[in-house]
Amino acid sequence: MRRLVELPLSKSFKMAFQSIRVRFFRSMVTTVSLVLAVSFFTFIQASNDTAEGLLSSNDQTVLLELVKAGYDITPESGSIESSAKQRWILFLSLLVCVVGIINAQLMSVTERFREIGTLKCLGALDRFIVRLFLIEAAMQGITGGLVGAFLGSCVALGSCLATFGGKAFFFIPWGQLLVTIAVATGTGTLLSLLGVLYPAFIAARMQPVEAMRVDQ
Incomplete structure (x- = not known):
């Protein structure tokens, strides 16, 4: 017999929130790893944004200070660019973050x-299980992204x-900073x-029978 049990989206959000509460410390590990990765990402982008704002002042003294501070200024366009080293470190930090999330979620499974197993025995469809995990991940991602973006931009x-x-x-590009925070949260x-x-x-x-047989 085909299973046709489909719970409403509001119920999915409620179950996802309850699951996060029950596994609060494991969820915190995932969220903290996101906060650190997003903070670093935001710090680099926001630093370049503020440097671009200072560069737009056309003050030679400021230009010398930017060069002294280690910013890479492209001679042709006169803009600030992230160094290759920064991009590699950023890529590795994001990669480590994803691997950590996968490991934490596998342990959660x-x-x-x-x-x-109980949900599937009661008739829950496979897509409901996937949706439940995705909603939990979205909640953690939005929270970790917002906190990380705020901390990174403040630093x-x-x-x-x-x-x-x-x-x-007076030269801080607030509009661009808001865009950076939004991108970092996303x-x-x-x-x-x-x-x-x-x-x-x-x-x-997972097969329901196999899941129910596991000793906890």
Whole structure:
């Protein structure tokens, strides 16, 4: 007999939130790893944004200070660009973050064998199991992304003001900073979703009988 049990989206969100509460410390590990990765990403982007704002002042003294601070200024366009070293470090930090999320979610699937088996025995469709994991990952991703983007931008602004003084405040491109924060938050959410895809499909393909037999 075909299973046709389909719970409403609101119920999925409620179950996902409850699961995060029950596994709070494991969820915190995932969220903290996102915060660190997104903070680093935001710090680099926000630092370049503030440097671009200072560069637009056309002050030769500021230009010398930017070069002294280690910013890479492209002679042709006169813009700030991230160095190859920064890009590699950023890529590796994001990669490590995704691997950590996958590992944490795989452990979460192992802990939830009976829960998943019970849901499937009650008629839950495979797509419902996947949706449940994706909603949990989205909640953690949005939270970690927002916190990481806020911390990274604050550190970047503080570093800029400490290096270039109060005059830098008047050249900060606030609009671009908001775009950077939005992009960083979206990046954190995307990383969280990518990290949960494989564990979610493993959970969805699990046979109910096998899940119920696992000793907890």
